[in-house]
Amino acid sequence: MPQLVFKWEWLPKLAQGLTLTAEITATCIAIGIVLGLILALGRVYGRHIFYWLASAYVQFFRGTPLLVQLLMVYYGLPSWGISLSPFISGILAMGLNTAAYQAEYFRGAIQSIKAGQMLAARSIGLSRSQAIRYVILPQALRLVIPPWSNELIYMLKYSSIVYMVTVMDLMGVARVIAARNFRFFEVFIITALIYLALVLIISWLLRLLERRVKIPGLGAER
Amino acid sequence: MASNVILKVEDIHKRYGREEVLRGVSFSLFKGETKVIIGPSGTGKSTLLRCINRLTPPDRGRVWLDGVEVSHPKTNINKIRAAIGFVFQDFNLFTHLNALDNVRLGLLKIKRLDKKKATEIAMMELERVGLAEKAKAYPAELSGGQQQRVSIARALAMDPKVILFDEPTSALDPELIGEVLEVMTDLARAGMTMVVVSHEMGFARSVADEIIFMEGGVIVEQGSPEQLFTNPRQKRTGEFLRKITELYGEAS
Amino acid sequence: MIVFRGLPGLFQASLLNIALLFGLIGLGFVVGIPIALFQVYGNRLLGGVASAWEWFFRGVPELVLLFLFFFGSAQLGLKISAFVAATLALGFRSSAYQSQIFRGAIQAIPKGQMMAAHSIGLSRWQAIRYIILPQALRLAIPPWSNEFSSVIKDTTLAYAIGVNEITRYARFITERHYRLAMAVYLVVALIFLLFTYLGNRLLGTLEHALRVPGFEAKAARAAGEHG
Numbered sequence: 216m217p218q219l220v221f222k223w224e225w226l227p228k229l230a231q232g233l234t235l236t237a238e239i240t241a242t243c244i245a246i247g248i249v250l251g252l253i254l255a256l257g258r259v260y261g262r263h264i265f266y267w268l269a270s271a272y273v274q275f276f277r278g279t280p281l282l283v284q285l286l287m288v289y290y291g292l293p294s295w296g297i298s299l300s301p302f303i304s305g306i307l308a309m310g311l312n313t314a315a316y317q318a319e320y321f322r323g324a325i326q327s328i329k330a331g332q333m334l335a336a337r338s339i340g341l342s343r344s345q346a347i348r349y350v351i352l353p354q355a356l357r358l359v360i361p362p363w364s365n366e367l368i369y370m371l372k373y374s375s376i377v378y379m380v381t382v383m384d385l386m387g388v389a390r391v392i393a394a395r396n397f398r399f400f401e402v403f404i405i406t407a408l409i410y411l412a413l414v415l416i417i418s419w420l421l422r423l424l425e426r427r428v429k430i431p432g433l434g435a436e437r
Numbered sequence: 438m439a440s441n442v443i444l445k446v447e448d449i450h451k452r453y454g455r456e457e458v459l460r461g462v463s464f465s466l467f468k469g470e471t472k473v474i475i476g477p478s479g480t481g482k483s484t485l486l487r488c489i490n491r492l493t494p495p496d497r498g499r500v501w502l503d504g505v506e507v508s509h510p511k512t513n514i515n516k517i518r519a520a521i522g523f524v525f526q527d528f529n530l531f532t533h534l535n536a537l538d539n540v541r542l543g544l545l546k547i548k549r550l551d552k553k554k555a556t557e558i559a560m561m562e563l564e565r566v567g568l569a570e571k572a573k574a575y576p577a578e579l580s581g582g583q584q585q586r587v588s589i590a591r592a593l594a595m596d597p598k599v600i601l602f603d604e605p606t607s608a609l610d611p612e613l614i615g616e617v618l619e620v621m622t623d624l625a626r627a628g629m630t631m632v633v634v635s636h637e638m639g640f641a642r643s644v645a646d647e648i649i650f651m652e653g654g655v656i657v658e659q660g661s662p663e664q665l666f667t668n669p670r671q672k673r674t675g676e677f678l679r680k681i682t683e684l685y686g687e688a689s
Numbered sequence: 690m691i692v693f694r695g696l697p698g699l700f701q702a703s704l705l706n707i708a709l710l711f712g713l714i715g716l717g718f719v720v721g722i723p724i725a726l727f728q729v730y731g732n733r734l735l736g737g738v739a740s741a742w743e744w745f746f747r748g749v750p751e752l753v754l755l756f757l758f759f760f761g762s763a764q765l766g767l768k769i770s771a772f773v774a775a776t777l778a779l780g781f782r783s784s785a786y787q788s789q790i791f792r793g794a795i796q797a798i799p800k801g802q803m804m805a806a807h808s809i810g811l812s813r814w815q816a817i818r819y820i821i822l823p824q825a826l827r828l829a830i831p832p833w834s835n836e837f838s839s840v841i842k843d844t845t846l847a848y849a850i851g852v853n854e855i856t857r858y859a860r861f862i863t864e865r866h867y868r869l870a871m872a873v874y875l876v877v878a879l880i881f882l883l884f885t886y887l888g889n890r891l892l893g894t895l896e897h898a899l900r901v902p903g904f905e906a907k908a909a910r911a912a913g914e915h916g
Contacts, residue, residue, distance in 0.1 A: 278885045279878040280842035282856055287878070290863055291871035372750040379849065386752055399760035407749040407757065414748040492804055519810025529805035533824045533901050543809040546819060577903030588805075595809055 219401055225392050232388030233409060239306055239374045239384060244367055246310030251317030258318065259325050260347065269318070276315030281373055284308045289380045305377030313370050320362045324355040357428055364421040368414050375410075385409065443468045443630055444599050449488050449498035451481065458484050459495070460654035466599065466632060471625040473641040474634045476651035477677065482634040483526070485651075486601045489632075490514075490521045503598055519547050522592030522600035527608050528584040530576040536563060536587045537572040540594045547595070562590040566620050582613030586620055593624075600624070602633040638682055642666060650674045695862045695873060702858035703880055705772070706844040709854065712776040714840055717783030724788035726817065729795050739788070746785035751846050754778040759850040775847035783840055790832045794825040827899055834892040838885050855880065 257269030276284065285308040292299060299307065328351055336346035378387035385406060393402035444466040451459040458481040466472055474482050487493035489500055491507065491514055500507040507517050530539050537559055544555035563569045566586040576584055585605055592600050602621065606614040618640050625631060625644045635641060641648055642662045649659040650671075658671045669675045727739035746754070759774035769777075798821055806816035845856045859877050863870040 275878070275882070278838075278882045280845040280856070280881055282845045282848065283859075283874055283877050283881065286856065286860070287871060287874040290860075290867070291874045294868050294870040294872075368748075372748075375750040375752045376846075378752070386750065389753075390756070393756070393760065397764060399756060399764045400762075403753055403757045403761055407745075407753050410750055410753060411745070411748040490808065492807055515807075515810045515812050517810075518808055521808075523805075523808035525801060525805060525808075527801060529799075529801035529808075531802060531805065531820050531824075532903050533820075533827065542819060543811070546815055547810045575902040577901075591809065 220396070220398055221401055221405075222396075225402065225405070228388050228392060229385060229406065229409065232383055232385040233413075235383060236371070236374050236385040239302075239309065239377060239382070240367075240371045242306050243309035243313055243374070244370055246306070247313035247317045247366075247370075250310070250314035251321055254314060254318035255321035255325060256347065258322050260343070273315045273318050276312050277319070281308065281312050282376060282379070284312055285376060285380060301377070301380040301382045304380055305374075305382050309370060309374060309377070313366060316366055316369075317363065320359050320366060321355065323362070324359040325351060327358060328354050354433055357430065357433055360421065360425045360428075364418060364425075367421065368417055371413055371417065372410065441467045443503055444489070444632075445501040446485075446489060447499045447501075449485060449495045449500070451484050451488055451493065451495050458654055459488065459498075461498070462651070462654070462656055463498075464649060464656065464659065466630060467646075469628045469630055470646045471629075471631045471633065471644055472647050472649060473645040474632065474649045474651060475636065475638075475641060475677070475681070476657075480651045481654045482651055483603050486523070486603050486632065486634060489601060490518045490523060492518075492523070515547075519543065519595050520598050522595060522597035524585070524588055524592055524600065524602045524605050526604040528576070528581070528588045530584050530588055530591070532576055535573050535575050536568060536579070536590075539576070539587055540591045543591070543595050559590070559594055562593045563587070565593065566590045567616075580613060581609045582616045585609065585617045589617075589620055589624075599630040599632065602631060602635070604634050604636070606635065606637060636681060636685055638678070638685060650677065652677070696876070698858055698862070699855055699873075699876060699880065702853060703855040703884075705852065705854045706841070707884075709772065709775055709779070709844045709847060709852070710841055713780040713783055713844070714837060716776060716780030717787045717836075717840075720781065720784035721787030722791055722822075724784060725791035725795060728788070728792050730813070730817065743785040743788055746782045747789075749782075751779060751782055751843055752849055754782055755846060755850050771847070771850045771852045774850060775844075775852050779840065779843055779846070782843075783836065786836050786839075787833065790829050790836060791825060793832070794828040795821060797828055798824050827901065830892065830896045830899070834889060834896075837888055837892060841884050841888060842881060 254269045254272060257265045258273065261269055285305065288299065288308045289301065289304040292304075332350055332354065333346055336350040337343070341349065374384060375386035377384055378390060381387070383391070389402050389406040393399040396402070442465045446465070447463045449459050449462045450457070462481075462485055464472070474485070476482055484493055488495040488498070489507070495508070498508070502517055502520060505517065506512060507514070530536075531542065534542065537556070540559040540562055541555045544550045544558055545552065548555075550558070560569060560572065563572055566589055568583060568586055568590070571579060571583060571587075574583075576587075579587065589600075589605075605621070606617050609617065614637070618637060621631070621633070622640065622644050633640075633645075645662050647659060648662050648665050650657045650665065650669075650673075652673060658665065658669060658674045660670075664670075665674060666678060669678065724739045724742055727735040728743075731739065755775060755778045758778040759769070759771055762769055762774065802820055802824065803816055806820045807813075811819065844854060847854050848856045848860075851857070855877055859873050863873050866873075
């Protein structure tokens with residue numbers, strides 16, 4: 216049995232990487248929410264070109280690997296004269312990617328709201344966009360929390376991909392420490408445990424959020 | 438006389454949480470006999486049936502099938518169950534198998550018959566319940582009455598020593614009850630040994646050799662249909678029979 | 690032009706993605722079924738081990754798993770190829786997701802089916818084999834398709850440990866012809882769109898072939914898994 220090694224000095228370095236991981240995940244999720252909502256509305260209520268564009272976007276980003284998307288942004292865009300830093304490339308690729316997935320969750324939630332809600336909203340004189348804003352979305356956004364939680368956890372895990380374009384996130388730092396000490400097993404077990412802990416914390420926070428905004432009757436029929 | 442006893446149930450107790458559903462039930466079933474168990478809902482009739490072949494293990498009490506103690510820990514319960522047919526209230530046909538395969542499964546996997554022989558027997562049993570032409574239909578393509586008849590064929594195919602019927606017509610639309618009762622009546626007349634939990638008083642009266650009236654987890658009274666319907670010994674029996682006859686009608 | 694000359698190479702490299710896909714999804718299936726069965730029917734020990742397995746492989750990023758299985762095992766003295774390491778790491782990850790799918794399907798089958806199976810004398814194991822699994826696997830096809838589309842894309846992550854799959858080959862081209870980077874990656878993207886499409890067609894055919902009346906209603910397709 217080979218000797219296992221652990222050094223305390225690894226932890227502060229990993230913590231630094233962790234900060235970056237958190238930043239990247241939070242930023243790309245935020246981009247994804249805004250863009251995802253626009254895409255979802257485009258796919259549910261949009262007409263012609265807008266519907267078509269939104270659908271093509273979702274198809275493309277869900278049908279191709281995130282790694283390929285990242286390499287497109289980081290190595291591909293410069294060939295078109297647009298050069299972005301590794302950090303920005305990472306956030307952009309991940310944000311564009313998660314937007315497509317979030318759009319599908321939003322769309323599913325919007326479409327699960329009964330048609331009567333829109334009719335009732337219009338019957339009291341709300342415009343279509345008012346009805347969406349004041350009646351449909353407040354319900355849909357509550358329904359979307361459970362699938363959306365999965366997406367957040369996915370993005371946390373997938374954010375590790377940015378190390379491939381030299382960003383020193385948790386994964387990037389872990390790789391450097393492991394390679395320098397040739398301690399891949401120990402370092403990556405620790406890294407795995409850190410990710411697992413983050414997943415636990417996020418799931419717990421989101422369950423808390425779900426309970427906070429819960430309304431009786433909504434979502435019961437699902 | 439004792440040699441004719443095929444099923445013996447002794448002092449069955451069963452409790453769900455705080456509620457004691459069965460509080461000591463005993464009876465004997467003779468070869469070729471049809472016993473009908475009646476009583477208000479929630480009296481533990483269905484639980485009693487399930488305790489017999491241990492689909493629900495009883496807390497206390499013993500059961501013998503043809504001299505073998507079912508409740509003995511060393512008894513191979515699967516072998517016993519194969520010899521006790523069971524017909525469920527909601528049919529429970531295997532959803533992914535057509536009628537023929539539903540009937541054939543036990544013959545192939547338990548009795549290990551070859552496919553030809555198994556098919557032959559299964560088709561014979563489907564014929565017996567009048568559904569040979571539906572052999573290839575899936576449960577979802579059959580009416581409730583047809584599904585229940587297939588499930589009776591499934592039980593018959595195993596050549597059981599006794600068949601337990603758990604309210605076989607309760608989940609059926611009224612117009613479909615007749616076809617199932619008809620099959621059951623034929624079986625009883627052909628000498629099959631049966632225990633039937635049912636609210637069908639017409640069937641009980643004309644087919645049962647003995648009726649057991651249960652209430653509150655115990656047997657209140659048992660006797661011939663003639664005696665229970667015309668001259669019950671217990672006041673409760675008379676009350677229940679009057680009420681149920683008003684509710685369901687005398688004959689089916 | 691160079692993009693076109695690179696095409697055969699890209700397609701050839703993509704065969705490794707396909708091989709990895711079949712390896713990992715097969716491993717995930719073979720491991721995922723018992724994990725699901727332990728969770729539903731196992732005793733506390735087996736159920737607990739199965740749940741821990743699922744929790745670990747669902748919560749750890751693929752890349753961390755790849756590094757653990759390839760570099761980590763090398764450090765511990767186990768010599769396995771990058772391809773095998775990728776199959777194990779991604780396969781075990783998939784087993785965790787597949788077990789969740791199968792568990793859901795098993796639990797969706799009415800209790801009466803098991804009871805009816807017992808009533809004709811089938812043992813627990815026989816009932817699982819002849820009654821529960823044939824039904825559960827049919828119910829599982831739509832969510833399983835999502836996992837399938839998701840892992841096709843995840844095969845590219847094997848790039849990280851040096852498997853010569855398609856993105857690595859694309860990188861190899863673009864390192865020498867950096868002006869073509871976007872075009873080459875777009876071609877790679879199109880190849881994946883094609884794979885995803887073909888995969889869905891294949892699974893649709895499978896679902897149709899195994900169709901049994903009474904199952905259509907339940908076979909609602911869940912929203913997509915990630916990749």
